Amino acid sequence: MGLEEYIAEIAKSHGWNVELRRKHGSRIQDLILQRGGLILVVQVKDLSSPAGPRAITQTKKDFDEYIKHLLEEKLGVTVVPILISNNISERARKRALSYGIRHYSPKDLEKILK
Numbered sequence: 838m839g840l841e842e843y844i845a846e847i848a849k850s851h852g853w854n855v856e857l858r859r860k861h862g863s864r865i866q867d868l869i870l871q872r873g874g875l876i877l878v879v880q881v882k883d884l885s886s887p888a889g890p891r892a893i894t895q896t897k898k899d900f901d902e903y904i905k906h907l908l909e910e911k912l913g914v915t916v917v918p919i920l921i922s923n924n925i926s927e928r929a930r931k932r933a934l935s936y937g938i939r940h941y942s943p944k945d946l947e948k949i950l951k
Contacts (some may be wrong), residue, residue: 856870862903866879878900878903919946
């Protein structure tokens with residue numbers, strides 16, 4: 838039994854609803870645990886070495902994708918993160934693209950909002 842399955846069994850034994858390796862949106866989350874009004878989006882990593890920055894980024898992306906799934910598919914709401922600034926560095930542009938953040942100048946946003 839892998840670590841994900843082990844955690845799933847523990848959660849089930851304590852009354853949690855468990856989704857194991859399910860795709861929500863464009864990503865597969867390791868575990869979604871729900872009990873009452875609380876949902877835990879769980880990323881499981883190899884315990885033989887310390888988790889690094891990539892594990893944090895992956896956890897954040899899984900969380901964001903699950904929230905997007907809940908809002909869009911369950912509630913029918915679309916939420917779009919937007920950065921407003923006159924300019925953006927190339928490095929910031931790439932990171933924004935990877936996070937799904939849109940960048941607009943104040944004038945561009947004004948045109949969009951009309």
